[in-house]
Amino acid sequence: MTHTRRTVLHRIGLTAAALTVSRFTPAQAAAATPAKKWPTGMKLDVTFTVATKASGRVKRPYVAVWIEDESGDTVRNLTVWVQQSRMNPRWLSELRRWYRTNADLLTTVSSATRNPGTYAVAWDGRTDKGAMAAQGTYYVCVEAAREHGPYSLVREKVTVGAAAFKKTLTADNDIEAASVALGKA
Numbered sequence: 001m002t003h004t005r006r007t008v009l010h011r012i013g014l015t016a017a018a019l020t021v022s023r024f025t026p027a028q029a030a031a032a033t034p035a036k037k038w039p040t041g042m043k044l045d046v047t048f049t050v051a052t053k054a055s056g057r058v059k060r061p062y063v064a065v066w067i068e069d070e071s072g073d074t075v076r077n078l079t080v081w082v083q084q085s086r087m088n089p090r091w092l093s094e095l096r097r098w099y100r101t102n103a104d105l106l107t108t109v110s111s112a113t114r115n116p117g118t119y120a121v122a123w124d125g126r127t128d129k130g131a132m133a134a135q136g137t138y139y140v141c142v143e144a145a146r147e148h149g150p151y152s153l154v155r156e157k158v159t160v161g162a163a164a165f166k167k168t169l170t171a172d173n174d175i176e177a178a179s180v181a182l183g184k185a
Helices: 005-032 088-092 096-109
Strands: 042-050 062-068 074-081 117-123 136-145 151-160 165-169 175-184
Touching: 042 062, 042 136, 042 151, 074 117, 136 175, 151 165, 151 175
Parallel strands: none
Antiparallel strands: 042 117, 042 175, 062 074, 062 136, 136 151, 165 175
16 A cells, blocks of 8 residues: 555644543543532631640640642631730731731631630631632641640541531641541531
């Protein structure tokens, strides 16, 4: 069989088209697939224990708990505990990760500092803007800092789907224990 220049170019073109389609179609299909909505009637509970084993004169820690998407952008601020006084700005920036992107929200999300102990906050799937988040991968972040004390950051990935789950998070310094559970609201 003889191949003319035209048939060879035609075959090369068909091969290139087939490679292009096979390479880009899965990504386009994934991008075109709408994200599944947050599971109806479900919430993500975040439970954490702060500095119960600390010794000496322990100051109340500043604590921030929030949810990030896979790119590290804040989806929802759940709580921030800071001392509401004129000294506040001095120590607030010690919540390094939270402060970088969320400091302007302080007056809307903060509450008073609390004594060491175990606490829980819940995420109902709403973003800071009030929209419902989609099912997917998120990071649960719990950050603590206190005057003359250690800095602590727990940041772990969780996948929110339709099924309930429980997960123990890694402890860090003043965050002695942390866990998350997706279940009925």
